[in-house]
Amino acid sequence: MPIHNMKTFTFTAPSYEEWKEAAVQSLKGKPFESLLTKTAEGIDLLPLYTKEDLDQQQISRVTKPQFGWTIAQPVAAESGEQFLIQLTESLERGNQAITYNGLKTMVWTEPELQQLAQLLTKHPILFMDIQKDDPILQAFTYVDKSNHDAVKGIVISDIAVLPDGFHNVRTKGADLWTAHHEGADAVTELALSLAIAAETAEEAVSFEKFTEGFYARFASDTHFFMEIAKFRAFRILWKLFNEAYGVEDAKQVPLVAITSVRSYSKLDPYVNLLRGGNAAFAAVLGGADWLTVLPHDVLTGTSLSSNRYARNIQLVLKEETHIDQVLDPAGGSYFIETLTAELVRSAWDKFLAIEEMGGYQSFLQSGELSKQYAKRQKEAAVGKKTMIGTNVYAELIDTNLAESPEIAVTKRLAEPFENLRARQKENLPKTVLINFGALKDYKPRADFVSGFLAVGGIEAQWSPSFETINQALSWINEQQPDYAVLCASAAQSESVITDFLKEQQTNCVIDAAGKCNQEVEDQWLADGLHGFIFAGQDKISKLNEIADIKKGGRQGE
Numbered sequence: 001m002p003i004h005n006m007k008t009f010t011f012t013a014p015s016y017e018e019w020k021e022a023a024v025q026s027l028k029g030k031p032f033e034s035l036l037t038k039t040a041e042g043i044d045l046l047p048l049y050t051k052e053d054l055d056q057q058q059i060s061r062v063t064k065p066q067f068g069w070t071i072a073q074p075v076a077a078e079s080g081e082q083f084l085i086q087l088t089e090s091l092e093r094g095n096q097a098i099t100y101n102g103l104k105t106m107v108w109t110e111p112e113l114q115q116l117a118q119l120l121t122k123h124p125i126l127f128m129d130i131q132k133d134d135p136i137l138q139a140f141t142y143v144d145k146s147n148h149d150a151v152k153g154i155v156i157s158d159i160a161v162l163p164d165g166f167h168n169v170r171t172k173g174a175d176l177w178t179a180h181h182e183g184a185d186a187v188t189e190l191a192l193s194l195a196i197a198a199e200t201a202e203e204a205v206s207f208e209k210f211t212e213g214f215y216a217r218f219a220s221d222t223h224f225f226m227e228i229a230k231f232r233a234f235r236i237l238w239k240l241f242n243e244a245y246g247v248e249d250a251k252q253v254p255l256v257a258i259t260s261v262r263s264y265s266k267l268d269p270y271v272n273l274l275r276g277g278n279a280a281f282a283a284v285l286g287g288a289d290w291l292t293v294l295p296h297d298v299l300t301g302t303s304l305s306s307n308r309y310a311r312n313i314q315l316v317l318k319e320e321t322h323i324d325q326v327l328d329p330a331g332g333s334y335f336i337e338t339l340t341a342e343l344v345r346s347a348w349d350k351f352l353a354i355e356e357m358g359g360y361q362s363f364l365q366s367g368e369l370s371k372q373y374a375k376r377q378k379e380a381a382v383g384k385k386t387m388i389g390t391n392v393y394a395e396l397i398d399t400n401l402a403e404s405p406e407i408a409v410t411k412r413l414a415e416p417f418e419n420l421r422a423r424q425k426e427n428l429p430k431t432v433l434i435n436f437g438a439l440k441d442y443k444p445r446a447d448f449v450s451g452f453l454a455v456g457g458i459e460a461q462w463s464p465s466f467e468t469i470n471q472a473l474s475w476i477n478e479q480q481p482d483y484a485v486l487c488a489s490a491a492q493s494e495s496v497i498t499d500f501l502k503e504q505q506t507n508c509v510i511d512a513a514g515k516c517n518q519e520v521e522d523q524w525l526a527d528g529l530h531g532f533i534f535a536g537q538d539k540i541s542k543l544n545e546i547a548d549i550k551k552g553g554r555q556g557e
Contacts (some may be wrong), residue, residue: 014048023047039226040185040376043077049334057341061331062235064287065252068324072097072126072292075310076302076406080108080136084115086304091123093308093337097153098123099292102130108138117142123152125153125169126256126290128162129408137161154215154254170254172200173215178217179364181262181409183373186230187299189218190347193234194241195360207245214253219260220288221281225339227279228330231255231286233343239385243392256290257283262376265298265414266401267421268389272296277313284323285330294407340420373411380413389390390414391539394454416540420456420547429458429509429549434472436453436496441489445513449485449533456543460485469496469503476506483549485533486515494520501527509549 014022024032035047046053073095077083083106087098098119108116116139140163143151151167155161156175174196184192193216204210216234220227223309234255242250253532259279264272270353273296280293293313295306323329325508330336355362379385384393394417401422433449434443442465450460461479466472476484488496497512504510509530521532533542 006551009042016048016052019048028261028496039223040372041187041226041343041346043339044357045339049338051334053139053338054334054341057338059341059344060338061232061238061328061337062239062252063327063331064235064255064289067327068318069284069288070096070124070126070290070473071288071314071318072099072124072310073307073314074099074101074292074406076307077106079106080112080116082106084112084119086307087119087210090307090311094310095310097290098125100125100127100130100136101406102128102134102136102157103408105131105134108135108548113139114142121147121150121239125155126292127153127155127157130155130157132159132161134161137163140166154256170194170213170215172210172213173217173253173256174200174259175217177219177258177408178410179369180221180260181411182369183376183411184369184443185372185373186223186226186233186343187346187350188369189371190230190233190237191354192360192363194237194347194351195336195354195363198355199360201245207226207247207450211251211253216253216257216485217258218255218283219262220257220283220286221260221276222263222278224278224282227282228286228336228342229339231257231283231288232330232340233347234327234334235287236340236344237347237351240344254289255287256292257286257288257293258292259283261294261299261407261409262412263387263414264294264296264412265390266299266396266418267386267399267414269400271294271387271389273309274388276310280313281317284317287328297404297405298407299412300400300402302406306350323446340424348513376413377416378538381416381538382536383412383539387417390417391455393451394457396454396457396459401469417455420543423457423547424456428456428458428547430480431458431478431483431485431546432479432481432506433460433462433513434466434476434484434486434500435463436466436486437492438470441492442487446487449487452533452539452548453543455539456547456548458543469499472500473504473506476504476508479523481508483509483511483546485511485513490514497524500526501529504528511546 015419020032027034037045039045071094073090075083075086075090077086120139120143128482145165148165149168151166154170160171162169162171174193176193179192180189197214197456200214201207201210218230235252238252261277276293276296280291283291291314293310295310298307318324357363380387383391387394399421401418406461431453433446435446446462453460463475485516486497486500493514494516511531511533512529514535515534517531
């Protein structure tokens with residue numbers, strides 16, 4: 001081809017139908033619908049989004065009012081003196097707000113409160129979980145009345161805790177922290193934020209006064225694109241909410257983000273750094289105005305280094321990505337824009353339904369959140385939701401399972417797995433894998449079973465490769481295990497397990513790796529097989545069952 005033709009040659013863009021036809025061919029008989037992913041919100045995620053998908057939504061975006069966001073990181077302190085020292089250092093190293101968690105109160109001296117009072121007029125504040133009798137509140141009494149308006153920020157509390165006169169501190173808002181950890185999906189969180197706003201607006205002197213003191217706080221989880229869309233959707237919903245009250249020029253309220261601990265785990269806690277970073281990035285891409293990244297060890301007790309890591313996540317996001325210089329970084333993506341619009345429509349419909357049933361409190365009493373959480377827990381138990389280091393790729397190492405007073409959370413998906421790992425090693429059954437055939441044949445199943453058992457803190461000893469049933473039975477008599485799993489290739493399993501059950505005479509509890517047809521399985525169970533280990537199984541239920549096996553027989557014998 002002449003060089004001129006090469007320079008002027010253009011590729012023809014394939015149509016969506018052509019792409020779909022090619023995709024169906026690559027599926028080798030599976031339907032195109034197998035490429036769809038159903039989310040917890042009931043939304044079908046498509047394998048490809050186009051401009052036509054976006055044009056059908058007809059929802060205008062609403063961007064945040066200013067660039068960047070406020071880094072609001074707490075410090076790990078035991079006293080007022082420590083708090084001031086660490087706060088000062090944190091502010092010097094990139095933190096931008098005085099962030100305090102009232103779950104762990106401290107003793108303060110008068111000079112320390114006076115020093116804190118000076119800082120309150122210089123930096124925005126984010127106080128969370130504050131009680132009326134918290135000593136830190138005395139610092140506000142040391143702020144000169146002429147400087148009251150210089151104190152700005154947000155105080156999150158169920159009751160009024162601030163002295164009068166601090167008009168630039170927002171104290172009433174929609175805090176979805178608890179609902180999120182109780183199981184709420186993105187649609188439910190957004191709908192509940194509007195339901196709370198509706199109740200608060202009704203109690204306010206005027207709608208203008210309501211918006212001046214309101215904020216919204218969402219926990220950001222690890223479903224990356226859904227979380228981006230959730231934060232973007234709130235701004236659109238807030239505009240619609242204002243229009244419903246006859247306000248055309250809606251004043252935006254602070255959108256506060258905090259990384260969720262719903263997916264945090266005490267097992268392999270450094271993975272929480274990845275979870276926190278993922279959630280933080282999603283929140284700022286979605287347009288959060290404030291962000292708190294919880295340290296990776298917040299469940300067991302933070303340290304100076306873990307708080308620094310958490311703060312640095314935000315600093316890296318700002319310095320390396322420059323997303324603080326863009327008002328709507330995710331805007332223009334067909335996928336994100338379409339997902340945002342779907343959340344807006346679904347959340348608005350659900351908000352109206354909540355209002356019909358009696359509002360926010362009535363919804364909480366309906367039991368829907370419990371159902372949503374149970375579904376999430378089931379997905380974690382069967383491995384549909386993957387938690388690295390917890391329900392997959394677990395490490396058999398000693399784990400810190402202490403409870404920290406630094407965080408208030410009702411439910412986490414990792415808790416049942418942590419409870420499994422809390423068992424003393426000496427109380428767990430001695431476990432072996434009985435391997436038949438060549439290494440290459442049984443290793444895939446043996447690897448799977450070892451990983452499955454490790455989730456429960458159970459270490460499995462591998463047998464040598466056996467060619468005969470007698471070899472295996474002789475080895476079992478030598479080892480005297482409490483529990484064994486038979487591992488063979490799919491092609492060999494039926495004959496190996498059938499022959500083994502005919503010959504074995506031991507009190508050791510026997511399971512089989514993998515599944516077979518129902519008729520054969522029923523016969524195996526009748527011949528003395530205890531059960532099976534296979535992909536998609538409820539790990540929590542099965543591992544609890546295995547952990548309760550006692551030497552000399554099955555549980556309860």
